[in-house]
Amino acid sequence: MPEGHTIHRQAREQRADLVGHVVRTDAVQDRFAGAAARLDGQVLTDVDAYGKHLFQTWEDGSVVHVHLGLYGKWRRQPVPPLWMVGAVRLRLVGPTHAWDLAGATVCALVTPEEQERVLDRLGPDPLRPDADPGPFLAKVARSATPIGALLLDQAAVAGIGNVYRAELLFTGGIDPRRPAKELRPHERDRLWTEIVHQLGLGLDVGHIVTLRDDELDRPRPEVPRDEGLYVYHQEACRVCGSAIRTTALAARRIDWCPHCQPRRPRRTHEAPVAPPPG
DNA sequence: CGATTATGATTAA
DNA sequence: TAATCCTAATCGC
Numbered sequence: 001m002p003e004g005h006t007i008h009r010q011a012r013e014q015r016a017d018l019v020g021h022v023v024r025t026d027a028v029q030d031r032f033a034g035a036a037a038r039l040d041g042q043v044l045t046d047v048d049a050y051g052k053h054l055f056q057t058w059e060d061g062s063v064v065h066v067h068l069g070l071y072g073k074w075r076r077q078p079v080p081p082l083w084m085v086g087a088v089r090l091r092l093v094g095p096t097h098a099w100d101l102a103g104a105t106v107c108a109l110v111t112p113e114e115q116e117r118v119l120d121r122l123g124p125d126p127l128r129p130d131a132d133p134g135p136f137l138a139k140v141a142r143s144a145t146p147i148g149a150l151l152l153d154q155a156a157v158a159g160i161g162n163v164y165r166a167e168l169l170f171t172g173g174i175d176p177r178r179p180a181k182e183l184r185p186h187e188r189d190r191l192w193t194e195i196v197h198q199l200g201l202g203l204d205v206g207h208i209v210t211l212r213d214d215e216l217d218r219p220r221p222e223v224p225r226d227e228g229l230y231v232y233h234q235e236a237c238r239v240c241g242s243a244i245r246t247t248a249l250a251a252r253r254i255d256w257c258p259h260c261q262p263r264r265p266r267r268t269h270e271a272p273v274a275p276p277p278g
Numbered sequence: 279c280g281a282t283t284a285t286g287a288t289t290a291a
Numbered sequence: 292t293a294a295t296c297c298t299a300a301t302c303g304c
Contacts, residue, residue: 001285052286070286071298086298103298105286154287161285208285232285251292252286 002068004051004159005202008127010074011049014056017076018044018094026091028084035109036090038062044092051125051158053106055115063115064090069105076100122158126196127203133192140180140188147183147191148176149250159199162252166232167210168194175261176254177247184265212239231255 023044027036039058046057056064068074075085081098084091090101101107110118123139124131136157143150150156151165160168169176172191174183183191202208209228231237234244237257246255 003285006285067286069296070284071296072286073298103296105288105296152286163285 001070001161002052002072003161003164003199003202003208004049004125004127005199005208007052007054007068007159008049008203009206011047011054013076014044014047014074014092014099017097017099018092019047020044021094024093026093028088028091032089032107035064038109039064044094049125050119050128051122051154052161053118053122057112061112063110063112065106065108065110065115065118066101066104067106068103072104073102074099075102122154123156125158126192126199127159131196137188137192140183140191141185143180145180146177146249147174147180148254148256150180152250152252157195160195162254163208163229163232164195164199164202164210166255167208167230168198170230170257170261171198171210171212173261173265175258175263176249176256178263187265231257 021043022041023039025036025040027033038060039062042059044056045059046055048055048057052067054066054068056066058064066072073086077083077098077100079093079096079098081091081093081100084100086102088100088102089104089107092099092101124133124136126133139156140147140150143156145153148165148169151160151168152162166176168191171194172187174187174191198210201211210230211228212230230239231244232255234255236242237244237260240257240259242257242259244255245258246253248254
């Protein structure tokens with residue numbers, strides 16, 4: 001179940017396996033049979049990821065657009081491919097490895113213009129080196145939407161999913177229910193830094209692992225946990241032990257620590273206390 | 279073996 | 292907000 005880091009990882013692996021090679025295709029599901037037949041025997045010239053969207057560019061200029069959605073999966077196996085799991089919609093067979101696609105929300109043959117239209121709808125992708133945080137920061141500063149909902153809006157920032165939004169707000173120390181525009185400038189900037197850092201870590205490691213700065217140089221505490229997460233589907237906060245709270249935001253569950261993510265930003269330096277009147 | 283849940287997103291109401 | 296697309300793992304009976 002993929003967020004942006006997964007898609008970028010798969011794009012990287014497909015580039016290594018398939019780009020520059022003649023690819024044989026095979027479509028098990030009828031709905032994509034025609035497209036697959038057209039691609040069969042062509043050289044795959046590029047694979048690239050934007051947010052959660054994957055684009056494969058082929059020799060004749062056509063583009064395969066894939067969005068895995070909630071259930072979609074790419075499966076990689078050696079050549080010749082021996083097994084087939086589920087309803088495989090598209091099979092790409094390269095010189096050494098084959099890639100099977102199943103369950104994707106989107107698998108379509110598009111033109112470069114249609115690809116551009118998809119990209120136009122996306123906010124900056126933190127996993128792309130040229131990502132410009134400007135539009136994201138401006139949206140946060142302007143929007144009354146809860147920040148926890150805005151992080152799932154792919155037009156605001158591309159590639160964040162339900163696990164990352166919860167974890168990023170934890171490492172950023174922000175209550176997900178706070179209206180975006182009420183974040184302080186340093187919290188906005190910090191949030192973008194966290195997004196770039198944590199998704200980049202996920203891309204390198206191959207799965208979601210969030211790390212707060214203060215734990216970077218420290219062995220992680222031996223607390224039972226799923227996949228090294230701070231709050232998502234956790235019962236107690238790994239840092240302070242508080243009971244994790246859960247609610248729905250943008251129609252998805254979100255978990256947060258009421259102590260590490262206070263509703264009001266905690267002041268680094270307490271304001272001078274005014275002498276009591278009278 | 280059926281019900282439930284899931285790292286997504288669009289469309290209709 | 293709800294229904295829908297569609298796959299797979301997990302859990303309860």
